[in-house]
Amino acid sequence: MSMKNLLVELFVEELPPKALAKLGEAFAGALFESLRAQGLLAADSGATPYASPRRLAVHVSNVAAQAADKPVAQKLMPASVALDANGAPTPALLKKLAALGLDAAVVPRLRRAMDGKAETLFFDTVVKGATLTEGLQKALDAALAKLPIPKVMSYQLSDGWTSVNFVRPAHGLVALHGAEVVPVAVLGLTAGRATQGHRFEAAAPTLSIRDADSYEAQMEAEGAVIPSFAKRRAEIARQLQAAAAKLGGGVKAIEDEALLDEVTALVERPNVLLGRFDQEFLAVPQECLILTMKANQKYFPLLDAAGRLTNQFLIVSNISPADPSQVIGGNERVVRPRLADAKFFFDQDRKKPLVSRVERLGNVVYHNKLGSQLERVQRIKKLAGEIARQLGAQAELAERAAWLAKADLLTDMVGEFPELQGIMGRYYAQHDGEPAEVADAIEAHYKPRFAGDAVPEGNIALAVSLADKLDSLVGIFGIGLAPTGDKDPFALRRAALGVLRILMERALPLDLMALLESARTQFASGLIADSVALDVFQFMLDRLRVYLREAYSADEVEAVLVQQPRRIDHVPAKLAAVRAFRQLPEAEALAAANKRIQNILKKAEAQAGNVELTLLQDGAERSLYEQWLAVKPKVEAALAGLDYTGALKALAGLRAAVDRFFDEVMVMVDEPLVRSNRLALLAGLAGTMNCVADIGQLSGK
Known part of the structure; x- marks a missing residue:
């Protein structure tokens, strides 16, 4: 096989700058993959993309002039259907062969092989490998069809009649296999070796590319273009x-x-x-x-x-x-x-104070079902005050900041540059003589604005930021516009993650479910269903799962979140505890036992209850009961001090007793009192074992 390097360049009018990098990568990637699928590349072939304002190009190493011939086995039908008792072809086989352009003459050459449990006839043939011209034409067509074009334009070719569609009018096509032109055509262009360099600084209006490997050097030296x-x-x-x-x-x-x-x-x-x-x-x-x-x-x-x-x-x-x-x-x-x-x-x-603009927010629609921006500000103000009180901060400052937070939407500067909302509010509040905490909160309440952005600082800013995001989440969910698939026009995923990050990173002692319920009550009666707070809570836990999996394994995250934690500030410590617990030599056995206990309790629909000492018949169950009573206060003491790692590590002492119990004791015995007592013991044990997280999630069994 003759292997040479390949260069393809499509010369066009100025491409959309914000899409250029993606267009270049997509063009090179799609063309390379198509050539590989057709068997025209070597195992070590590679693609180098090029993209400049006026060109998309790719250099592919080790490209064959023709792909190797490929043996193909065409499955026909079961031999019992294809041949009669005398071995002659049946009408069904002849019809199948005719559809493939074959006749009865090939029957002796058909191969018999088992396909599952049935003997089947196959027609073996060899398909000639595609030539580079054929393969590159197919690859070019596929690459252009797959380009992530932001907006397609239609234009006429030089004949004055034919119209083509592409991101920008194309004026030249280069296709070189080594030094030889590959005769392909797209967008009304036939491939050659001529292209153009820089509009003003190229050595000559037209460049003739010598071979595939000289492209980049020629473009830089003669064309005054850095194509990469x-x-x-x-x-x-x-x-x-x-x-x-x-x-x-x-x-x-x-x-x-x-x-x-x-x-x-x-x-x-x-x-x-x-x-x-x-x-x-x-x-x-x-x-x-x-x-x-x-x-x-x-x-x-x-x-x-x-x-x-x-x-x-x-x-x-x-x-x-x-x-x-x-x-x-x-x-x-x-x-x-x-x-x-x-x-x-x-x-x-600055000629008008921010506060003078607030009432005009009544003329700005937030959402036709949720009212104006003024109504939204009134809700955020009340909620921010409530949150500030829970944080031990001055509710009046939080309410003032919330009242002024959206006023800069009506300023000329933010009207011209919407990206400056909040930022300009802070400057104008400072100019108006508002307290520093108020001015800072006006800017910070939008944070975090993007992934990796810092969360607000200070309880006043935190209260307003939480209130703003919670109002959005509950309101938009409440009118049935929750995110679906990849569509999230109200950026609710970002708002949810913002709330979660604030609660975790600032370790705020707030109950998320209570916050959502409080946000719901700020809306007019009957506007938002009672179930919305729970819906948003579940949505936020799902977002938290995704976020935490960047640092923790899926089972560690699930062990904590399956318990529906309302105190998000405790989640990082619980995750750290789970990770520390699973390093213990007893962890795997306890996790498996925990999972087994939960399955038994679920199947029996058992509830926690008092354990009767007189009904503990077996030594193994007495031992487990005594070990549980010994460990339980240690776990509870650790929990009281928020030492989640200590609480889980204390469980290690239960392993031997738990293992012995399951080796020697039958839980679901016929005697109802004994059975109920053993289920009560397991229910109490499960409560202790799962006090921090559902450690059964750590069991792969």
Whole structure:
């Protein structure tokens, strides 16, 4: 087999930048997998994806000119149906053969083999391996069909009649097996070796790619393009770091992976330049300036060593002129009106105190079934006050923060930049002279905003944050809009995880079920069903299962959560206790025994009751009873001190007595009093063993 490397490039108009990385990976991956499925690759073949604003490409190593022939066994039918008593083909067999383009002449060549319990006829043949032209055509068609295109556009080909659909108009196709062109065609394009480099800086308008392996080097040297997305991204990161380091004083570019990805998708040969804006704009909250520079201009703001915004920023240009002053000046002129808008919004917003905006929230619909934002704020205010009291904090401050928490939705700045809600509320509250705890809570009540974000600090902020999220969960669930599948338009999974993280990470002594019930009572009578609190509680435990499995095994998590814990702050300690318990040599046997006990109790529908000493007939059951009485106070003492690990470790002393009991004692005897007494003993024992977690979940039996 002739093995050479393969290069495929699709040259297109500018691709959507936020989708480019995924498009590049998907194109390379789908094409590679299709070639492999057709037998055109070696065991050690690999794919290298390329993606720039105007091209999707892939280099595949060790590709065959033609796949190996493949033996195929065509199953026909049972021999008893295919052949008559004389061994002649039946009409059923002849019909089957005809459908395959065969006739009776092949009957002597048919192979007999057992298929299950029946002897079956097979027709053995060899299918000729696909040529690379055939295989690559199929792979290209499949790769383009599978591309995760955000939005398809339709355009006409040069003949003026034919229309095709693709993410952007395509203008060139390269397909090289070694140095030979593979004659494939897609989107009205026939493959060749010609492509284009950088719009302005390529050595010539058209490049002729010599062979598959020279593609990347030619594109960089002659085309002034870094075709590799990863390599181009790394080069931008390097230049950003170098430009910041050159300024000295600990100045560094703001870190933003999404922005770095987007800029990588906008340039073909990056050139980082330094720009500046007027110092006067630094009077505006830096979050506003940073957001407008990143979102609108794709600039990287520069921060000083203390994390404060400077009046300098980095531009990732797509051109490298000898004199960059015009490029820098143009960008500085463009950014000034954006910053001026931010300053104007900030100045205008501060002319009206936040509290004056709250009543206008009555004109803003939260949900047509749940009323306005003002009604929501009124609910959150009451709930935040209740939570603050439970935490020993000033309810008045929590209520004030909740009352003002959504007011910045009606400011010009948040109207322009919704991402700043809460952040701007804090600045405006500070300007209005609100207490520091109130201002901080207005911003923090949205936290955690995303995975890995910090949870709020301080009981006032925690109370408002919990109230906000609990109101969303109960309200949206209550009107029948719980998340389904991957659809979660109200971000309830994020809200649920936020509540759970707050309760655990801040170790808040709050009953989750009681919180949900309190949130439900804030809604108008009859609007939310009584069962909603329990529904949301179960939903949240499911989210907690997923979250905890990042650090604990599924059975450890289930051992704790199957008991439906209402105090989420105790869950981490219980999980740690379960993990410590399972390291004990007695753990496996006790877990299996616990599971057995629960099965017996469930089958017998037994309830816990008093154990009668006079009915303990067997020495093994007396021994278990005595051991249980000895261990029980140790477990209870450990529980009283919230020493869950100590409580579970105390159970180790029961192992010998439990093992002996099950070896020597029959629980379900005919005598009803003895049977009931033994079930009562097991029920009491189970209560002690499962005081922290259901350790039976740790048994694989």
